[in-house]
Structures are given as structure tokens and as C-alpha cells.
Amino acid sequence: MASSLSPECTPLKTQYDACFNSWFEGYLEPAVAASSTKNRQEYSKRKAEEEYKACVQKAVKDSGLESTLQQARDEHPLKSPPPPDPSSLEQGKKH
């Protein structure tokens, strides 16, 4: 998987990605995934996630990106997308 922004977080990210990927593959097919293995994975994913998250949060803080990132995230883009250009949208629907 791609590296973390901070080299010291990369091993934790590798670990977290491994846990997340196996969970995510089942998550994408809810009808197929067996719930018992899903729960176990959920637990271990959380453990790996906590450690990785703590590392990245510190790295983001150190990089000075925190406020820019927070500002961007506060816009809640997926809930209120900018009004698209109607003519181009029609074009999109036609492929």
C-alpha cells in the first residue's frame, strides 16, 4: 500500500490497511459476507485503526496542515455539492 505521510506511521498504516482491506472486501458484498468473521475482523480493525490514527494525527499536526484540512472538511461537500452547470450535466448523462 502507499506510504504514510510520516515514515514512522507507515508500518502502522500497512497493518491497518491489511485489516481494513479484508473487512472492506466483505463489506462491499453484504449479502455474501459471513457475519461471524465480520465481527472478529471489526474488532481487530479497530485496534489497528486506533494506533495508526494516533500516529497520523500527530504527523498531520506536525506538518502544519491541520487547520487547512479542517477548513476543507467543514464544507461537507458530499451533502451539498456545488450546483453543476446544467448544460454540461446533460452532456454527462448521454455519455
Add this chain to the structure above:
Amino acid sequence: MKFFSQSFLYDDNWPIVSLAYFLRYPNPYASHVLSCDVISREQTPTGTLLTTRLILKRGNLPRWFPKQFVSRAESWLVEESEVDPYGKIVKCRTRNLDNVKVMRVEELVEFRQTEESKTLQHTEVRITSGFGWGLTKRIETYGITKFKQNIQRSREGVHLILGLIRQSRLQPMAIGHGPFPGLPHHTPTSDCSKEAHKESQAASLSASTTGAWSRVRNWFYPQRS
């Protein structure tokens, strides 16, 4: 503001295309991606997965661009995604965080399952420059042209990952470690257990260098190994 949109139909079904899309970094067609981190990830009460990722990409400035305005040709991007496995929809929006006055790029990508169990990808991009100095239009046109060139490459990257996932599902145990950590399909989760954590943390780097995916990567980027 310049706008561009394009749709593309994958023959594969939605779960596998969506998986490939989220596993797409790194791939040989995305060597400009320097890092990718999950900043937050949560599931809503309805089961939708919301993820914010912070990505660092290397860009290149056009030769005619006055270099003193941009300190380095690297850019931080924020990618916000929404995965709904029941409605079979992925929505993903990416924006740059720095140099937004020079060029603000906002990309929206959607994956939906079609009635024939194929996957329709729809991509939209808006490029806005507030640079002025008579360069605004030129910058926006440059951005759109670059985007059109890159969309093909990024699709080739997703296709490559799709191929690797298919391959890992065909021979789940044969290689030990599949091309992606955590995959192949529904294998025991010893990789994730707490007991194995310390050990695998130390071993994860060496194990990943022998995985099929790393072999592919090393083949493309021998200098990185």
C-alpha cells in the same frame, strides 16, 4: 471555470470495481502519489462508510508558469468518499488544499452498478484559477488538458488492480500473501489479530517485499526496492 465530464463502463460488477478503486495506490500509473493516509473513517447508522484521505501528489508545472508563485511542485489533496454497499454507490470528491489561488481542482467520481451487473463510472472535474495576470484562462486550459490525459492513466491503474484482485481470488492460498495485504478473499484474519500485531508490525515490511504485489511494483520501480 472549466468543466469536463466523462462516463466509462466497466465489465466487472460494482463490489470488485469499488475495491480496486480504493486499493489503487500505489500502482505504476500513479507514481506521482507520494503518500496516502486515512484521516477519518466512520460508518453511518444506515451502514454507509465515510472516509477522508489525505494524499500527497507530485505535480509538474508548465514551463511557461512563473515559478516564484509556487514553492514546490507537490500538492496536498483531500479525498472524501461515501460507500453505500446496499445501494451499490460510491461517491468520491477530491480537492487540492494548497495553491488553490493558482488552480483549484475539484473532482467528483461516482461508481454505480448497472442492471447488467456492470459498473458505470462517472467523472466530473471543475478547474478554477484565480491567478489573474492574464494567465487565468491559460492555467485553466492547461489543467483541463492535463486532467484529460491523466484520466486514461488512472483508469489503466484501476484496470491493473482489478486484474490483480481477480488473480488473487483465483488462487487464494497459493502465494501465501496475495497482492494486497488483507486480501485474498475471506481468508482467516490472523494478519489482524492482536497477538500477531507486534510480530507482523516488524515483519510487515519484509513480508510486503516478497508479496506478489510488491514483486509487480519492484518490477516497475526497481529503484524503489
